[in-house]
Amino acid sequence: MANYSVNQKESISSYPCFQLGKSRFDQGTFIGRFRHFLDVIDPSTLFTTKQQLRNAILLLEEYKDGQLPSGVDDQHLWEAQKIKQAIIHPDTGEKVLMPFRMSGFVPFGSPIVVGLLLPNPTFGATIFWQWLNQSHNACVNYSNRNATKPTPPSRFILGYVGAVTSAVSIALGLSALVKRANRLSPATRLLIQRFVPFPAVSAASTCNVVLMRNSELHEGIDVVDQHGTVVGTSKAAAKKALQETAATRAFLPAPILLIPPFVMNILEKTRFLRSNPRWNLPIHAAVVTASFGIALPLAISIFPQMSQVLLLYISFHACSLTGCI
Secondary structure, eight states: OHHHHHHHHHHHHHSOOOOTTSOSSOTTSHHHHHHHHHHHTOGGGGGOOHHHHHHHHHHHHHHHTTOOOTTOOHHHHHHHHHHHHHHBOTTTOOBOOGGGSGGGHHHHHHHHHHHHTOSSOOHHHHHHHHHHHHHHHHHHHHHTOOOSSOOOHHHHHHHHHHHHHHHHHHHHHHHHHHHTOTTSOHHHHHHHHTTTHHHHHHHHHHHHHHHHHTTHHHHOEEEEOTTSOEEEEEHHHHHHHHHHHHHHHHHTHHHHHHHHHHHHHHHTTSHHHHHOGGGHHHHHHHHHHHHHHHHHHHHHTSSOSSOOOOGGGSOHHHHHHHTOO
16 A cells, blocks of 8 residues: 555656646657657557556546546556557557557667668668668558548558659669769778768658658648647648658658767777677667667657647638638
8 A cells, every 4th residue: 555655656746647648748848749759669568468458448448438446547547548559550449560660660670770871782782771661661651640531552652662762763873973982082982871871761751751741732631729629621731741741751860870870980990899890780780779769759859740820821611610701
């Protein structure tokens, strides 16, 4: 009984009052969004057992029915929601495959990033790692898609083909230019070569967003009021959302693909790695994983998930529903 009392005090100080479907952290601030996404990508949820998942879903159902068991506090509810949101698709109610969950993005994506950043890759290796990276991204995007409005498979295929084509083309083109730069020393060419994946991945990610969501510019996206009620559609909101998403996708690869080459260029000059080259790949993998784990929540925290649009710029359809005309 005393033990529960201590945990309850910790819960009150660390966990706000539970709100179903809401974030535990303030989404109006960058720090709040950063802490929220650290929670979203937390790989510990990958080890959730079937029984733990069933218990989490049952607890949330009991909360909705107003029949919570005694001893359940806000911490239990927030943790149950975290487990459910990490594993179950909110629209389909189905389990998301482990490699394609947001909580699996870092552990399953890091080996691919290591491959992208391998020094002095062949053309074949460049094609393979760029293709694998875009294939993994496509599976993550599809598995976590908004299923409330069905998207034709052709749009996913178009985005995937466009992303792979742009990534491979840019990576091969820049690699060829670097190798032909005879005025540069071999060491300088090798260093520059390590940064080639960034513009390729960044351009491919942006291309994927534009191809996948360009229809929103013509159709608009849902606009909600402060209570979360859909009041209409807005092309202005769609344009803003597309711009912010494209900017996030363009920035996301930067820390992941730029920090490791800088760090490894310094570490490879140390006496330890010169004497023990076999440690190069494990250290490289650790640096990539650390950069990935920090950069991912940083990048997706830049813009709020819900943006405000001035009523003046909302489409006529939305205004008519809210009675502003």
